[in-house]
């Protein structure tokens with residue numbers, strides 16, 4: 001498959017119901033969505049003008065890997081994943097660009113929360129800790145070094161899911177309970193922490209430290225179950241560090257958007273609109289994502305996209 005870049009989609013005969021920063025959502029029927037990952041990339045909540053070749057395919061195949069694996073590791077987990085196959089109604093001419101970057105999922109009411117779990121102190125959490133000795137207002141013991149694991153184990157730090165153009169806001173567990181109700185808030189926290197721990201243990205054996213990640217959940221109103229939705233444990237939604245180079249006391253090299261974020265910061269383009277990434281940033285980001293994919297799935301990227 002050639003390294004094409006797909007930053008917008010339309011499918012004949014299938015209504016598009018939403019466009020996220022990365023994904024386009026199509027209605028298959030009242031209970032099913034086709035979840036199409038484009039090659040768009042966002043950083044600091046701004047979408048870049050150009051995309052990263054095959055990134056959408058990588059995100060879809062990596063999420064599918066986790067959606068198949070996680071229910072074997074986390075008791076009573078339900079996910080929205082249905083299949084990587086395309087609905088039979090999609091015309092032949094449209095199938096090749098959608099194949100492997102699309103998954104069919106259960107259409108659910110998504111809770112307006114980002115269920116963030118942090119295992120290691122870095123990024124905005126490190127900045128807050130240096131300022132106030134807290135992370136997300138939770139007191140943290142003194143003396144932690146940058147990128148050290150939290151001594152009390154992973155912490156749950158929810159945020160709101162902002163509307164387009166707005167930034168997500170950190171909220172307390174109490175505020176999360178006010179937004180979704182205490183019963184669902186508790187289940188979301190429990191699932192997020194259990195998912196993080198299972199994924200962390202799986203990934204570290206394969207050479208990757210999952211420093212932090214974001215999950216989203218939806219509600220199956222027929223069964224009252226909290227269901228794992230969206231993408232899961234990808235370099236878009238997580239910080240992945242190479243385990244063999246891990247060292248506390250400084251920032252880590254990473255297999256995720258950090259490469260792009262560093263370039264934006266260096267160029268003074270952080271948060272600016274209409275930014276096109278230069279070729280080396282595109283290539284560097286693509287290479288990082290592929291390394292993460294290969295380590296986590298044990299599959300060679302070229303073989304994965306040829307469907308072997």
Ligand code: ATP
Pocket residue numbers: 019020021022023024025033042080105106107108109110216218229230231
């Ligand atoms: P970001 O992930 O960077 O915050 P985004 O929220 O715009 O950006 P995308 O990944 O581009 O996200 O789009 C996916 C959208 O689909 C999100 O709004 C997500 O909440 C929603 N979604 C995920 N799973 C489901 C589902 N099973 N049913 C309905 N909507 C879903």
Ligand code: MG
Pocket residue numbers: 020022230231
């Ligand atoms: Mg998303």
